[in-house]
Amino acid sequence: MAFLKRLLLGEQGLLVIFVIAFAVVSVFVPSFLTERNMLGLFQSVVTIGIVSCTMMFCLASRDFDLSVGSIVAFTGMVAVMASNASGSIVIGLIAALACGTFVGFVNGAIIAKLKINALITTLATMQIVRGLALISSDGRAVGINDPGFYQLALSRFIGIPTPIWIMVALFCVFGFVLNRSVFGRNTLAIGGNPEASRLAGVNVDGMRIWIFTIQGLVCAVAGILLASRITSGQPNAATGLELSAISACVLGGVSLAGGRAAMTGVIVGVLILGIAENAMNLLNIQAFYQYLVRGLILLLAVLLDNVRSTGLGRK
Amino acid sequence: MADFLSFSHISKTYPGVKALSDVSFGVGKGSVHGLIGENGAGKSTLIRILSGDTGADDGEISVDGVAQHFGSTRDAFAAGVVVVHQELQLVPELTVAENLRLGRFPNRAGVIDFRSLKDEVNRRLKEIGLSVDADTKVSRLSLGERQMIEIAKAIMLDARVIALDEPTSSLSSQESEVLFQLIGELRASGKVIIYISHRLDEIFRLCDGCTVLRDGKLAAHHPAMADVTRESLVAEMVGREISDIWGWRGRPAGEVRLKVEVMSGAKLPRPIDFEARAGEIVGFFGLVGSGRSELMRLVYGADPRRSGKVSIDGVESSGANPRRSIREGLVLCSEDRKFDGIVQGLSVAENIVISARRHFSPFGLLSLRREADTAADFIKQLRIRTPSAKQDIVNLSGGNQQKVLLARWLAESGVKVLIVDEPTRGIDVGAKAEIYELLYHLAEKGLAIVVVSSELPEVMGISDRVIVMCEGRIAARYERAEFNEHAILASALPDRTAGEPNKKAS
Known part of the structure; x- marks a missing residue:
């Protein structure tokens, strides 16, 4: 019993629970543990997974980004429209990445330089950018002209679709950045105590701008892949993505008060959300219940985290 | 006379640290009792247990002969025990009056009666001898004034036991005088005051008795101060004699x-x-x-x-x-360690290298070995007492946190002005x-x-x-x-x- 307690409440408690949940679902849900379903599962979490990488940095530095869903929709739109207009996929991609980066930069600059609360700033840009996506498309889906664009999502490398590779690569890159770079450590320091970090010589404003700019860029990557998968630019795509990404991060032990984050935790958080959705689809449970279950999972995870930290005598 | 407040066999363990072991002593009614000891001796832990902020692993506290089990600070308030912490616990954006009655606003059906709140607080402040208006926002007060507001808060809770943790650390000497007078009045009215201070002259001036903690154990308990001397107290605190604490030595001054x-x-x-x-x-x-x-x-x-x-x-x-x-x-170690100094949640090592790491992080990539070496080096050199370099800095005592902050700047090789x-x-x-020794060394x-x-x-x-x-x-x-x-x-x-x-x- 003591062993079980230590296992569940230890640093890797979430991972243990994930493994148990995975095993249970594999046994009880038919056709869950098949190659086809696994690839489907991973593909379904690509957008959340990619956005969660940078959302983690945002939360770890005690900030918030609500505009990610809108940026994903908008950049997907831009990628499709620009490549349709120019006849070049490359130009479309560059335009989308540039737009995402720009929106992120604007977020960061307003938050860092004009000292406006991140929640308010991104609440505003979330609506502005969604508005831009709707205006530019007149509220309708825009189909892709060049079938080459589909290949982004359809192409495979060693049997695994490219988007999954990109997500895994981003997990590795941002995990490395968080743990092994000055940027990552400074992110945690800012989250832990912004004023002390500033007085210790950390460029807090600069860091904030970078974090949001990279967030914008990464959202653009997610937006392009999403557009390619759904074969069109959809102005209403990725609604609610911001909350899913934040949920995944919180599930993964990222503290909303800043200063605490781990890439492995976020990956597990993303997968837990993915598995829950996937298993419910396989069991033919109505989609409406999925909201309920996701909320409950989030609550349970946070409670567990709370029990864990008080159990260890930390405050 | 039986002790009004007594601690019996209090023990408390934190991960990696035995903070208190088997501490027992008692304090009589209407007296001021000093609690002294080096940093990390266990004073803060004892006070946290007294305040209901944390529970003891073992032992119990009794007030007026009744054994108490504080599950929260509210329980402690109910038993008439109030602790005034060194780190002040006021809400800066609220007014003095609101802070003083926070959680207990005079109200009619949930609507705060601001007039009676203000009148009452102004009257009480006047009684205590504080020239602060009840409508002032706490953020506009000096640290010294905020300290007095904290004490006023304890008095307004009708506390029977008031513990003051380093109350004069941010007070000017005039403000301290006002405080001492107040403490005298509280004693005369039969309250028990636990007075924690590093300033021994204050202990001698104010206290009827005192208790010395060392390494989480009771080093000495003096029910009266008659046969206690400054030297004997210091010796009990550190377990060794310290003669000249300043140890100043001259050195030639160079260019500006x-x-x-x-x-x-x-x-x-x-x-x-x-x-x-x-x-x-x-x-x-x-x-x-x-x-x-x-x-x-x-x-x-x-x-x-x-x-x-x-x-x-x-x-x-x-x-x-x-x-x-x-x-x-040019570097600065700030006055307020908690808000402007330490980065909570990061380890001791991270706090040391936060600035200096840019010297050994090519392309922004960390050199974990150099960081660990640097941290280990300063932990040893400055004798920072921590179970490990990976310990969260908030778990260290004030003195050790201060050493970490100094180490942060010593790790910067090119410091010219500190x-x-x-x-x-x-x-x-x-x-x-x-x-002090470190400062002389750096000046040399x-x-x-x-x-x-x-x-x-x-x-x-x-x-x-x-x-x-x-x-x-x-x-x-x-x-x-x-x-x-x-x-x-x-x-x-x-x-x-x-x-x-x-x-x-x-």
């Missing part, structure tokens, strides 16, 4: 390293000039609110300047922000001596050191030169040969009646 000209800012409108030489320790003394800390923050570039120029080694500094100042060799604001606030005798290496302190003996004890500030300007300057306690204190006191200029030496 730091030159500050016409420095002014929002909170310090009148321009100020001063300088510090290589190998010199310049002490800044002044009462709370005299503008010492504000001046240092301007020099460091932590706050925006209105005017002012800083030169280091004759070269004008471009540093209008902390990052540039650090790169040019400004330390209240280097020993809330720090015990043993650690103080170590910090040629750094210019500026020490800001509100403790006159400290300023006089360690400085080569003292600059006195009063109401946002420099009131006087003294060379070590001219140091005189009365003169320095006199020039620090605001003198509104005489209107004649204060002494302006050298």
Whole structure:
């Protein structure tokens, strides 16, 4: 019993629970543990997974980004429209990445330089950018002209679709950045105590701008892949993505008060959300219940985290 | 007479640290009892248990013969036990009145009765002798005034036991006098006061008895102060004799390293000039609110300047922000360790290398080995007491946190000017001596050191030169040969009646 307690409440408690949940679902849900379903599962979490990488940095530095869903929709739109207009996929991609980066930069600059609360700033840009996506498309889906664009999502490398590779690569890159770079450590320091970090010589404003700019860029990557998968630019795509990404991060032990984050935790958080959705689809449970279950999972995870930290005598 | 408040066999263990083991003592009604000990001796833990903030693993507290099991601070309040913490627990954006009655607002059906709130608070403040208006926002008060508000809060809770944790650490001497008077009145009214302080003169002046903790154990319990001497207390605290705590030694001063000209800012409108030489320790003394800390923050570039120029080694500094100042060799250890110093949630090692790591992080990639080595090196060199370099810094005692903050700047190789604001606030005798020794050592290496302190003996004890500030300007300057306690204190006191200029030496 003591062993079980230590296992569940230890640093890797979430991972243990994930493994148990995975095993249970594999046994009880038919056709869950098949190659086809696994690839489907991973593909379904690509957008959340990619956005969660940078959302983690945002939360770890005690900030918030609500505009990610809108940026994903908008950049997907831009990628499709620009490549349709120019006849070049490359130009479309560059335009989308540039737009995402720009929106992120604007977020960061307003938050860092004009000292406006991140929640308010991104609440505003979330609506502005969604508005831009709707205006530019007149509220309708825009189909892709060049079938080459589909290949982004359809192409495979060693049997695994490219988007999954990109997500895994981003997990590795941002995990490395968080743990092994000055940027990552400074992110945690800012989250832990912004004023002390500033007085210790950390460029807090600069860091904030970078974090949001990279967030914008990464959202653009997610937006392009999403557009390619759904074969069109959809102005209403990725609604609610911001909350899913934040949920995944919180599930993964990222503290909303800043200063605490781990890439492995976020990956597990993303997968837990993915598995829950996937298993419910396989069991033919109505989609409406999925909201309920996701909320409950989030609550349970946070409670567990709370029990864990008080159990260890930390405050 | 039976003890009104008694601790019996209190033990408490934190991960990696045995904070208290088997501590028992009692205090009688209507008395002031001192609680002393070095940092990490277990005073704070004992107080946290008394306040209901945390539970003891073993043992119990009883008040007026009734055993208490505090599950929260509310339980402690209900039993009449109130702790006034060193780190003040006020809500800055609320008014004095609101803070004093937080959680217990006078109301009618949930609507706060502001008039009766204000009247009551103003009356109580007057009784206590505090000249603060109930409608003032706490964020506009000085640290000293906030401390008094905390004590007023305890009194308004009708506490029977009041524990004061380092109450005078941020008070000016006048404010301390007001506090001492208040403590006398509380004693006369039959309350039990637990008085925690590093200032032994206060213990002797105020306390009827005292208890010494060392390494989580009871080192001595004195029901009366009759046969207790300063030396014996210090010996009980540290387990060894400390003769001259300052240990000042002279050293030649070199060229001017730091030159500050016409420095002014929002909170310090009148321009100020001063300088510090290589190998010199310049002490800044002044009462709370005299503008010492504000001046240092301007020099460091932590706050925006209105005017002012800083030169280091004759070269004008471009540093209008902390990052540039650090790169040019000027660093500041802030007065408020909790808010401006330590980065909570990060380890001791991370807190040490946060700034210096840029020297050994090519392309922004960390060198984990160099970081671990640097941290281990300073933990050993400064004798930072921590179970491991990976320990979260919030778990360290104040003195050890201060050493970590000094290590942060020592790890920066190119430091030329070190400004330390209240280097020993809330720090015990043993650690103080170590910090002074470190400052002398750094001065001998040629750094210019500026020490800001509100403790006159400290300023006089360690400085080569003292600059006195009063109401946002420099009131006087003294060379070590001219140091005189009365003169320095006199020039620090605001003198509104005489209107004649204060002494302006050298």
